[in-house]
Amino acid sequence: MVTTASQPTKAAVLTAATMICFAANSLLCRLALGPGLIDPASFTTVRVLAAVVILALVVWQRYGHLPSFAYAKVRSVAALFVYLICFSFAYVRLTAGTGALILFTAVQLTMFCVALREGERFSAAGWIGLSIASLGLICLVLPGVSAPDPLGAILIAVSGIAWGVFSLSARGVDHPIEANAINFLCCLPLAAAVNLWQLSDVHVTSTGLAYAIASGAVASGLGYVMWYVTLRHLSAARAASVQLSVPAIAAIGGALFLAEPVTLRLLLASPAMLGGIALVLAQRSKR
Numbered sequence: 001m002v003t004t005a006s007q008p009t010k011a012a013v014l015t016a017a018t019m020i021c022f023a024a025n026s027l028l029c030r031l032a033l034g035p036g037l038i039d040p041a042s043f044t045t046v047r048v049l050a051a052v053v054i055l056a057l058v059v060w061q062r063y064g065h066l067p068s069f070a071y072a073k074v075r076s077v078a079a080l081f082v083y084l085i086c087f088s089f090a091y092v093r094l095t096a097g098t099g100a101l102i103l104f105t106a107v108q109l110t111m112f113c114v115a116l117r118e119g120e121r122f123s124a125a126g127w128i129g130l131s132i133a134s135l136g137l138i139c140l141v142l143p144g145v146s147a148p149d150p151l152g153a154i155l156i157a158v159s160g161i162a163w164g165v166f167s168l169s170a171r172g173v174d175h176p177i178e179a180n181a182i183n184f185l186c187c188l189p190l191a192a193a194v195n196l197w198q199l200s201d202v203h204v205t206s207t208g209l210a211y212a213i214a215s216g217a218v219a220s221g222l223g224y225v226m227w228y229v230t231l232r233h234l235s236a237a238r239a240a241s242v243q244l245s246v247p248a249i250a251a252i253g254g255a256l257f258l259a260e261p262v263t264l265r266l267l268l269a270s271p272a273m274l275g276g277i278a279l280v281l282a283q284r285s286k287r
Contacts (some may be wrong), residue, residue, distance in 0.1 A: 001227075005255070010233070010242045011207075011230065011233035011234065014204040014226055014229060014230040014233065015075060015230050015234065015242055017224060017226055018036070018226045018227045019242060019243070019246055019249060020249060021218065021219045021220075021222065021223030021226065021227075021244050022223060022227075022243070022246045023245075023246050023247075023250040023253060024214075024215070024218070024219040024223075024227060024247035024253075025087075025215055025219040025223075026091070026096040026097075026099055026103075026250040027096050027250060027253045027254065027257065027258070028211045028212075028214055028215040028219060029043065029087065029096075029211075029215060030091050030095065030096040030099070030254065030258060030260075031258065032207075032208045032211035032212060032215075032218045033088065033091050033092045034091070034092075034258065036203070037205045037207050037208030037211065038101050038203065038204050038208025038209060038212060039198065039201050039202055039203050039204070039210070040085075040088035040089045040091070040206060041085075041088070041091055041191070041195045041197075041198040041202065042192045042195060042202055042203075042204050042208075042212070043088050043208070043211075043212045043215075044084050044085050044087075044088045044191045044194065044195075045089075045188070045191040045192055045194075046209060046212035046213060046215075046216060046243070047084065047212050047215045047216035047220060048084060048184055048187050048188050048191050048216060049188060049216065050212070050213045050214075050215070050216025050217040050220075050221065051184045051217065051220040051221040051224075051266060052181060052184045052188060052216075053217065053221075054216070054218075054221030054222060054225075055067070055177060055178075055180055055181035055184060055221050055224070055225070056181050056185075058177055058181075058221075059177060059178045059181050059224055062177075063175075063178070067178045067179075067181040067182040067185065068178065068182065068259040069182055070184050071173065071175065071178055071179040071182045071183075072179075073183070073283060075165070076166055076168050076169045076170065076179070076183050077183050077186040077187060077190075079163070079165040079166035079169060080161045080162070080166050080183050080184070081187045081190045081191070082159070082162035082188055083159045083162040083163040083166060084158075084159075084187060084191065085190075085191065085194060086155045086156065086158045086159035086162065087103070087155075087156065087159040089155050090152045090153075090155035090156035090159060091152075091156075092152070093148075093149035093151060093152030093155075093160045094119075094148050094149060094152040094153070094156060095148075095254050095258070095260040095261075096250045096251070096253060096254035096258060096260060097247065097250050097251025097252075097253075097254045097255070097260065097262065097266060098140070098148045098153075098251075098266060099148075099152070099156045099250070099276075100246055100247040100248075100249075100250035100251070101140070101247040101251070101266070101269070101270060101273060102137065102140065102141070102148070102153055102156045102157055102160065103156050103157075103159055103160040103163070103247075104160065104243065104246055104247050104274075104277075105133060105136075105137050105160065105242075105273045106137075106156070106157045106158075106159070106160025106161050106163075106164065107134065107160045107161075107163050107164040107167070108133070108164070108277045108280075109134065109137075109164075110160065110161045110164030110165065110168075111128070111164045111167065111168060112130060112280060114164070114168055115273060116188065119255075122261045122280065125279060125282075126279070126280045127182050128276075128279065129275075129276040129277065129279030129280040129282075130276065130280055131276070131279070132275060132276030132279070133272065133273050133274075133275075133276030133280070134276070134277075135276075135278060136269045136270070136271075136272025136273035137152050137269070137273055139265070139268070139269050139272070140153075140265060140266065140269035140273070141153045147265065163215050166183075176228050177224070177225055177228060180224055180272075186283040189283065191229060225245075242273050244277065244278055247270065247274065248270075248274075251266070251270075
């Protein structure tokens with residue numbers, strides 16, 4: 001029996017584990033693609049397949065049936081596929097920390113823009129936060145010796161925009177785990193088609209395959225399941241705020257496990273991007 005006193009501890013553990021899973025996607029992708037252990041198209045296909053298997057098993061265990069195609073949405077599938085494929089091809093060119101930072105900022109800015117379009121009004125402090133975050137992103141990707149690869153930055157930004165669209169399209173879904181499972185399943189033939197298109201570049205090692213499976217089954221599949229459980233314990237503002245930790249975890253992990261450099265540009269841009277977003281989230285929470 002779980003006591004009331006243990007609920008905050010449970011929520012904290014779930015939240016920390018989920019954020020680590022989200023950051024692990026960047027690390028696993030970089031571990032596999034950085035040294036060329038697997039090609040990005042094959043990584044995407046294996047990641048999607050592994051996520052489908054895990055999510056389908058969770059749906060079967062909870063509801064006693066396989067995911068239904070009734071939950072599939074064309075916009076959700078398209079956005080998820082763009083996120084997945086751009087994510088993989090971007091990490092051939094980017095470090096884990098830089099990629100996660102651009103990805104996260106693009107996600108949040110996309111969701112803020114949609115909120116504005118839907119009629120939400122930001123306070124002056126909110127607009128200042130948006131401006132700071134945007135300037136931080138611009139400073140990070142401006143040409144220079146320590147700037148990230150331009151194509152990689154564009155691809156990961158597109159991936160972030162797609163993930164923002166996918167997240168927004170999932171609002172109001174009655175069974176999000178089942179919906180995620182079927183959306184991933186619908187992405188599988190699309191990923192396989194990219195694999196066929198890139199057939200001449202296909203190369204897979206056992207280690208690269210293991211990283212792709214871990215990314216799909218653990219960091220994506222189980223990570224999303226934990227996230228939906230975690231959301232029961234968090235307010236909307238806190239759920240958005242805790243995600244600020246993902247780029248930091250990815251950057252630390254990249255430095256520890258991949259020996260990736262933490263550049264001065266990244267150190268200067270990160271507080272601006274994350275701080276600006278935190279300011280917007282704080283203002284939205286008050287409103």
